[in-house]
Amino acid sequence: MNVLITGASGGLGRALTIECARRGYHLFLTDINKTGLESLRNGVERQFPVVVATMACDLTDDTDVDRLLAHLDTYGIQFDMLLNVAGLDFEGGFLEQSRKNVLTIVSLNICATLRITHAILSRRAIGKSFSLVFVSSLASQYPIPLKATYAASKRFLLDFAYALGEELKNRHVHVLAVCPGGLVTTRDAMDGIKAQGIWGDMTTNRIEVVTRNTIDRALAGKLVYIPGIANRILSLFGHLLPRTFITMVLYKRWTRSQGKWLDIGA
Amino acid sequence: MKTIIITGATSGIGLAIATTLAMDGYRVIGIGHSEQSCRKAEQLVHASDPTGECLFKAADLMQQREVHRIADELEPYIVQTCGGKVHALINNVGGVRSWYATTEEGYEQQFALNHLAGFLLTSRLLPYVLAARGRVVMTSSNSHKGVSIHWDDIMLERSYNPLLAYKQSKLCNLLFTKELNSRYGSLGLRAYAVDPGLVQTDIGNKQTGSMVSLIWSIRKRFGVAPSIPAQTYRYLCTQQEYPSGFYYYGCKEQSYSHQVTDDNARRLFAxxxxxCAITYGDVS
Incomplete structure (x- = not known):
């Protein structure tokens, strides 16, 4: 099994990499962070008997992605699974962020994901089953003031996954969207979760459980995975309550925790 | 002037050891997490011993890249200023996590910080400790008892439990101590592991969730001040004769878990x- 993972040297990317290596899958890892990729390749190779190849790449840059693809084609690598992990968010309201940052969210979370997905689907092993995973977010379940761009970008991935899954189901491609709540991926993330108090503890998912279930569900051909009971209940509210009411509640909640988050971070 | 290197030296037990040994006339090299905490600790240690020498450097020791960087930076200083000798290396840095989280290598953070960081730093500084016929002291804990090493999943990715990960990492400290003595005892090196007891530090409040942080905030009220366990480190580092045994609490030798065997020690070492992609045998 050959797996390509984007955003591999971030917290979730690393955990998925370890999960796949433990299952004996061969890995092609990419990320914009070259040093992180090298450290991760070392860590995996010292622990598991799998082949790990890496290449740093800025997925928002067409030329850089072409370079990555040329590299794959030189070796004729075909894939059985693609894990779209690369994504980001910037803290702060829409007007408080720079225009560049707002567009980077869309450029990476949406455009870059489509770019690499299209390219890797064209390089899948024909006649074999292919698993395509999008890391969406619990934020895809409702519009979120103060995280408006991020939440909408994750909604895009969720809707796209549903539609593409239907489109490709007779072509041996299974599409899964994963919608995790908080994940402890960085020191900032830990501070952010702590700032949310009991909410943070409740909606935070255990990353090692999410990664294991993600691969299990991708292999089983599931469509959507929302980890944790608390998050599934929150998601249900998202479907039942009027969107205007949800945005009002969420605005209050994020105003409070962003303030605390900035305090802890300082 | 004898040199002592302490990791996790900018707060809690590490800072108390730094202050204590600086007052005893040792040159203290402290390693801490941030530049800011290093400057603050430097001032504190300097204030307690205005005539002494101390140096604080920042490094995120759970990342192996950072351990190598700090060792690269310290080596010339040790050679030029400290006469190529390190009298004691105190691997004190440690942390608690509420969740499974990984380092750049994809290693579980408690295992990486509490065990591997000390393992790697010791290997890098071993020639200088051996040159001084010096000592290596690990901050372990009595909580190492009642657990065994999960050899088939040492990062506990399959069944993560924060407390178990902590306890296992503290058992690793003892196993490492034992193996250091087996390998280098005949060359004059002595390694010790200390159980500091329950101490009023912020270990459970850093990078943990609100539940763990709350529980620790209550629990630590029953702890002693960091200056109390610092006396045990002082005892182990400053006695002319090597104290016997290798596991200490309150300046006294203690019994340790029956999991601390030569077999386990050798296996963990390998x-x-x-x-860490290193071989200890490389040093001579």
């Missing part, structure tokens, strides 16, 4: 060498 695994740690592989995970």
């Amino acid at each position: 695994l740690s060498e592989r995970l």
